[in-house]
Amino acid sequence: MVTLAAPSITTASPNRLTIQTAEIALGSTAIRCLDWDRDRFDIEFELKNGTTYNSFLIRGDQTALVDTSHQKFEALYFETLEGLVDPTTIDYLVVNHTEPDHSGLIGRLLEIVPQLTIVGSKVAIQFLQHQLHRPFAFQLVKSGSQLNLGQGHCLEFVSAPNLHWPDTIFTYDSGTQVLYTCDVFGMHYCDDALYDEIPELLEQDFQYYYDCLMGPNARSVLGALKRMNKLTVTLVATGHGPLLQHHQQQWLEYYRTWSEAQSKATPYVALIYTDEYGHSDHIARAIAQGIHKTGTDVELVDLNETDLHDVREIATTATALVVGMPPQATNNSHVSAALSTILAVAHPKQAIGLFETGGGHDEPIYPLRNRFIELGLIEAFPPILIKATPSDATKQHCQEAGTDLGQWVSQNHRQHRREASDSSLDQALGRLSSGLYIVTARKGDVTSAMLASWVMQATVEPLGLAVAVAKERAIESLLHGEDYFVLNVLEEGNYQRLMKHFLKRFPPGADRFIGIATYDAENGSPILAEALAYLECRVISRTDAGDHWIMYCAADRGRVAHPDGITAVHHRKAGSHY
Ligand code: FEO
Numbered sequence: 001m002v003t004l005a006a007p008s009i010t011t012a013s014p015n016r017l018t019i020q021t022a023e024i025a026l027g028s029t030a031i032r033c034l035d036w037d038r039d040r041f042d043i044e045f046e047l048k049n050g051t052t053y054n055s056f057l058i059r060g061d062q063t064a065l066v067d068t069s070h071q072k073f074e075a076l077y078f079e080t081l082e083g084l085v086d087p088t089t090i091d092y093l094v095v096n097h098t099e100p101d102h103s104g105l106i107g108r109l110l111e112i113v114p115q116l117t118i119v120g121s122k123v124a125i126q127f128l129q130h131q132l133h134r135p136f137a138f139q140l141v142k143s144g145s146q147l148n149l150g151q152g153h154c155l156e157f158v159s160a161p162n163l164h165w166p167d168t169i170f171t172y173d174s175g176t177q178v179l180y181t182c183d184v185f186g187m188h189y190c191d192d193a194l195y196d197e198i199p200e201l202l203e204q205d206f207q208y209y210y211d212c213l214m215g216p217n218a219r220s221v222l223g224a225l226k227r228m229n230k231l232t233v234t235l236v237a238t239g240h241g242p243l244l245q246h247h248q249q250q251w252l253e254y255y256r257t258w259s260e261a262q263s264k265a266t267p268y269v270a271l272i273y274t275d276e277y278g279h280s281d282h283i284a285r286a287i288a289q290g291i292h293k294t295g296t297d298v299e300l301v302d303l304n305e306t307d308l309h310d311v312r313e314i315a316t317t318a319t320a321l322v323v324g325m326p327p328q329a330t331n332n333s334h335v336s337a338a339l340s341t342i343l344a345v346a347h348p349k350q351a352i353g354l355f356e357t358g359g360g361h362d363e364p365i366y367p368l369r370n371r372f373i374e375l376g377l378i379e380a381f382p383p384i385l386i387k388a389t390p391s392d393a394t395k396q397h398c399q400e401a402g403t404d405l406g407q408w409v410s411q412n413h414r415q416h417r418r419e420a421s422d423s424s425l426d427q428a429l430g431r432l433s434s435g436l437y438i439v440t441a442r443k444g445d446v447t448s449a450m451l452a453s454w455v456m457q458a459t460v461e462p463l464g465l466a467v468a469v470a471k472e473r474a475i476e477s478l479l480h481g482e483d484y485f486v487l488n489v490l491e492e493g494n495y496q497r498l499m500k501h502f503l504k505r506f507p508p509g510a511d512r513f514i515g516i517a518t519y520d521a522e523n524g525s526p527i528l529a530e531a532l533a534y535l536e537c538r539v540i541s542r543t544d545a546g547d548h549w550i551m552y553c554a555a556d557r558g559r560v561a562h563p564d565g566i567t568a569v570h571h572r573k574a575g576s577h578y
Pocket residue numbers: 097099100101102164183239240
């Protein structure tokens with residue numbers, strides 16, 4: 001029987017940042033950073049009740065911290081930590097997730113404890129290497145990995161990719177039966193109450209948080225819940241809000257119910273690969289980003305971590321499959337059996353894409369491709385063969401391939417919804433007309449272009465315009481704040497060739513400008529020589545608007561080629577497509 005100490009609270013008014021510490025299990029202390037007044041998370045996440053950033057200290061023969069906190073808590077956090085333990089004796093920092101609200105103090109911690117070993121997923125360690133710009137000792141973990149701290153504290157790790165970043169793991173202390181989950185099962189709710197005694201107070205914030213962060217990855221939630229099944233959990237120690245003890249089963253059941261409902265209603269792509277092989281994790285993430293742009297869900301499936309029953313279910317129910325060629329299967333009977341399973345259940349209603357990253361050690365790609373084609377699957381993009389370390393251009397190529405596949409999935413889905421939609425409204429909306437334009441952009445060695453018609457002047461002072469860009473467009477990644485582009489205005493009677501060219505379906509990574517006369521704008525983007533006019537533009541801001549980004553842009557320079565020319569106009573029949 002563990003006697004738990006009452007929480008102690010350190011206050012630093014008037015900033016309304018406070019710290020609460022409490023023993024939550026034998027040798028396990030919560031360090032909760034209470035941010036009472038935070039009213040926004042990211043751009044779109046409005047907070048009504050502030051938030052907390054929860055860090056945990058576990059003391060066995062060796063000492064581990066689980067996650068840190070937001071940088072704004074630096075002084076309070078280290079003052080509190082020093083009251084609990086000599087920080088130089090901390091052996092490990094377990095990083096469940098690397099977003100700065102949990103990793104903001106790692107740099108300072110490493111200054112105090114340079115010999116610290118950081119424990120995390122492969123992706124988390126890669127993210128930290130970019131974030132911290134300094135060497136550090138690390139230990140990679142995934143599902144099934146263990147770290148024994150002694151005195152009963154044996155940490156086991158559970159992979160939970162996509163919840164809500166690809167880096168996420170859970171940490172389970174089998175000695176105390178506490179599961180540390182960082183963002184997952186959390187809520188933005190700031191209160192002195194350490195636990196979830198009164199669920200009625202929390203339910204609204206718990207669901208809002210799920211909808212914003214976890215709902216978009218409902219299938220990944222179900223996968224993580226499945227991997228948690230074998231654990232006996234008496235306390236879920238989350239990274240935000242109260243710890244889940246009194247009503248733990250209810251909170252987990254909410255996640256299961258909402259995720260099952262969500263995943264049944266939406267199509268998805270199964271991205272099947274072998275992590276830790278070649279550059280497959282980089283390529284898989286780039287393809288997944290491209291798919292996400294179209295609003296399509298992705299389930300990442302690491303063949304080494306997924307049993308055959310789950311492989312069968314995923315490969316059967318997915319709307320499309322992407323398969324990264326594993327190392328030659330003679331080395332790994334599980335992977336070989338998994339490939340056979342996928343081939344046994346793949347069906348003609350699915351699309352397929354394949355990639356290879358390990359050169360001559362991969363399973364041969366073309367025989368497998370031919371078998372999928374013989375089964376009737378539609379090839380969403382040509383096989384991607386990566387022989388060298390991926391560059392920005394490679395990443396762009398993979399994103400565009402993912403976007404092609406995502407478009408195939410979302411167009412199928414949209415078609416079903418369109419059939420059930422209000423056709424009168426659709427036709428009325430289609431009576432809105434607009435001009436015809438080509439947006440062109442260059443960033444580093446990547447160029448892109450798209451036909452645009454949803455463009456309008458938005459302000460006079462400063463001279464500004466608004467452009468709607470579908471989230472699935474490849475060019476979208478070149479149009480963030482302070483990026484430059486050119487808006488080429490097409491001319492009535494002289495636009496068909498350009499429109500036809502830029503409406504073409506380009507293979508992923510293809511040069512959009514072959515056969516098109518261009519010259520460079522001062523901002524570096526291509527100007528189309530045949531355009532009636534051009535505007536050199538700079539993105540000031542972009543707003544998330546359903547399936548499009550709305551870019552508000554400053555017009556910096558412009559020129560008209562033919563003063564008497566008239567802008568080409570686009571008339572449509574329906575509002576549900578261009
Ligand atoms: Fe609480 Fe994703 O950070």
